[in-house]
Amino acid sequence: MHLPIDTAGRFPVDTAGEPLLYDVVPPAAAPTHTVRIAPGVDAVRITGWNAEDLAPRTGDARTHADHPLAARAVGLLDARERTRFDPADGSAVTWGEAGIVARGASGTPIFPRLDPCVIGVVESEDGERILLAEHRRRPGFFTLVAGYVDVGESIEAAFAREVLEETGRRVGDVAYVESQPWPASGALMLGMTSRTADVDAQAPTGGELARTRWASREELPGLDLAAHGTIARRLIDRWAGHDTRKAGTWR
The missing domain is CATH 3.90.79.10 (Nucleoside Triphosphate Pyrophosphohydrolase)
Structure with missing residues (x-):
């Protein structure tokens, strides 16, 4: 399952305000980053697409700051996009599937900044x-x-x-x-x-x-x-x- 998040940080929600999960990413959309936010659930950053294209209601990091799935999705995707190089040696980093540990050339673990x-x-x-x-x-x-x-x-x-x-x-x-x-x-x-x-x-x-x-x-x-x-x-x-x-x- 996928939780699509557009470049403005918005994601589709249902009438109760719960994030909507999809079997596949929206057609014609371009996924750029993916992180595992729960067993069987990935958050996906999508370009060339807006959350409103999927649902009339959307949420973001402010409206869902306390939502365990949505908050984790936005936070980990943002961290992945902000942290691209190891601050110790400048080497490019590779993030693990869960998006909570990155490593550069030295192999030293780098965690999302909080x-x-x-x-x-x-x-x-x-x-x-x-x-x-x-x-x-x-x-x-x-x-x-x-x-x-x-x-x-x-x-x-x-x-x-x-x-x-x-x-x-x-x-x-x-x-x-x-x-x-x-x-x-x-x-x-x-x-x-x-x-x-x-x-x-x-x-x-x-x-x-x-x-x-x-x-x-x-x-x-x-x-x-x-x-x-x-x-x-x-x-x-x-x-x-x-x-x-x-x-x-x-x-």
């Missing part, structure tokens, strides 16, 4: 408001502060640093909550929660955000928020539902 990224809730000191952000590169909706973990940095320290750099607020009581694979960028999103006493920015910001705003639970339904299915939206919805954290976990 970048840890923190994202999370910044809650007011009284627990009644949440700090939302609109990104300059992705305008039109409010989401949560996020950023990549630096070398030698814990995820708690990374989140506190990102919040300070992007919003000028100092946070404490930082804790890990949950995670989500994000094959669209090869990241692993690590969901965090925190609190701050800083109503206003206390330090200069890096300019990545178009704006920030505090919102109460009552105000959230009237705002354009991150899409359902994303970890940002899950964290916002959990906060809105008065989930509380104890001993580093939300319940």
